[in-house]
Amino acid sequence: MAELHVGLGKNSYTILIENGLRHRLPEEIKNIYSGKKIAIITDHNVNAHYGTQLEEGLQAAGFETLVVALPPGEQTKDFQMLPQIYDQLLDFQLNRSELIIALGGGVIGDLAGFAAASFLRGVPFIQIPTSLLAQVDSSIGGKVGVDLARGKNLVGAFNQPKKVFIDPEVLSTLPDHYFRDGLGEVIKYGCIKDAEFFSFLQTLHTREEMMAHIERILYTCCDIKRRVVEADEKDTGERMLLNFGHTIAHALETYTNYAKYSHGEAVAIGMVAITRLSEKKGFTVPGTAAAIEALAKQVGLPTELHIETIDLDSLLAIMTLDKKNLDDHLKVILLKEIGVSYVQDETIAFFDELENM
Ligand code: NAD
Ligand code: ZN
Secondary structure, X not given: OEEEEEOOHHHOEEEEEOOOXXXXXXXXXXXXXXXXXXXXXXXXXXXXXXXXXXXXXXXXXXXXXXXXXXXXXXXXXXXXXXXXXXXXXXXXXXXXXXXEEEEEOHXXXXXXXXXXXXXXXXXXXXXXXXXXXXXXXXXXXXXXXXXXOOEEEEEEEEOOOOEEEEOHHHHHHOOHHHHHHHHHHHHHHXXXXXXXXXXXXHOOOOHHHHHHOHHHHHHHHHHXXXXXXXXXXXXXXXXXXXXXXXXXXXHHHHHOOOOOOOHHHHHHHHHHHHHHHHHHOOOOOOOHHHHHHHHHHHOOOOOOOOHHHOOHHHHHHHHHHOOOOOOOEEEEEEEEEOOEEEEEEEEHHHHHHHHHO
């Protein structure tokens, strides 16, 4: 069992990581919540595996429960989904001091977190992340939100949960595709902050080997994200480091209409591409891109941009339009070496060399 404290002023909370934690969630929740009603927001896949157990456990502990189970997938994280969630919460007569639980992957965490932020001007919520991506990334940091027809994550809020409960064992039912997807972010954490962790990942060749060390993996990733997010509270821009590989990844995802690459795949390609560029320009120790590439391949993630199939000008145009980049200057996240990252101010010309990769 491991516990991490996220110190965000009055919004501080803890992340609990423990194999089998799902079996004793009702007592954990009882320790931090003395109200009567709990609304569980989840998707059909996660509900089929874990919803009933959680609901029955909470009922046995004396809570009155509502399960809002939604279709799985990014299309559910939509602004238009909110009214029907609010309706069910109203029918259930959930009041402002009662609790919402987000049980699921990043889609449910973002959506339920935003519903919790906005319903009755805000009700408390708990994250129970069930995908690897949600356990190492989206459930920490307090960013919640929904998509609009015109783009992803365009409406949202900062809303810190009361607690994050992570049971690594639930990953056993996560399809391979999504497990691999989450590994893109796992590798990213090693790249930006922890060379030793990166080396450790190099020793793990199969999903089974990773699951044997999953508590350590999750703890390390959560701890890195925690530190970065806390540092950003003091406005150091540290949070940008989490975007390592993401400028190219986002552009690639947009360019291919989110149809060709999963996020983790795009991030793997992005990390390798930016590090190759950065090595060429002398900012990064030679061999770094090759090491990231080898580790990504080892876990089954793609690493080639296949620039010959891409119109570079369109890709660059998408990068400059990205909401995070004002004018044609943009902040790029580079590695000095594995484990040491920094933010550098560049113009879009930095990416011209992509053509020759
Ligand atoms: P997801 O929530 O769609 O989950 C992936 C799939 O796995 C779904 O089909 C889900 O039903 C299934 N699933 C989840 N847990 C399972 C389990 N234990 N067993 C079986 N099936 C399971 O997608 P995701 O990859 O978890 O999250 C992606 C979302 O996260 C995106 O919308 C992205 O924008 C968001 N995100 C948010 C942040 C943030 O800081 N808030 C950070 C990164 C990503
Ligand atoms: Zn990401």
